[in-house]
Amino acid sequence: MDQQEFGQYIYNLRKKKKMSIRMLEDLSGVSNSYISQIENGIRRPSPDVLKKLYAPLDISYVELMVGAGHWSEDELLEAFNENEVFKEQVDLEEFLNKNNITFKGVIITDHDKKLIKFYLETLCSDRTKED
Structure with a gap:
């Protein structure tokens, strides 16, 4: 444009x-x-x-x-396709443990991270690593 x-x-x-x-x-x-x-x-x-x-x-x-x-x-x-970082699998638990995570400009607190982890654990509880 x-x-x-x-x-x-x-x-x-x-x-x-x-x-x-x-x-x-x-x-x-x-x-x-x-x-x-x-x-x-x-x-x-x-x-x-x-x-x-x-x-x-x-x-x-x-x-x-x-x-x-x-x-x-x-x-x-082109940059996205060439960048290996974008092709790597990301462990969300590891990612959530990092500091200064935001969502739409709002800082994610430690309490928020615990809730997100709980939700993800519930979501994935009946799945195996191979799924």
Whole structure:
């Protein structure tokens, strides 16, 4: 999408969340004038600015990077296919034990992690490792 379309996209995401530009400024730390310039197609946001916007807009960082033209979908797919990290199996229990896990910008507490582990144990209790 071009700069104008991306600006409209950001505007629509913000409106969908029922946020004013000032609210998005408060949540993201990006100035309201910069946000306005993005939405009006005057300015293309840097990757650093997109990192500040993705959580308040409830959208993935990757989607914003593609939309803003920093990554093409083909480049992203190629990187994903070539990266062995994405092909590895991930142990969720090990992953949950790591610090600073968030979901849609909200920090997952130790209590949250215990609840998630309990749910996963219940879900997988009747399965074997081969399934």
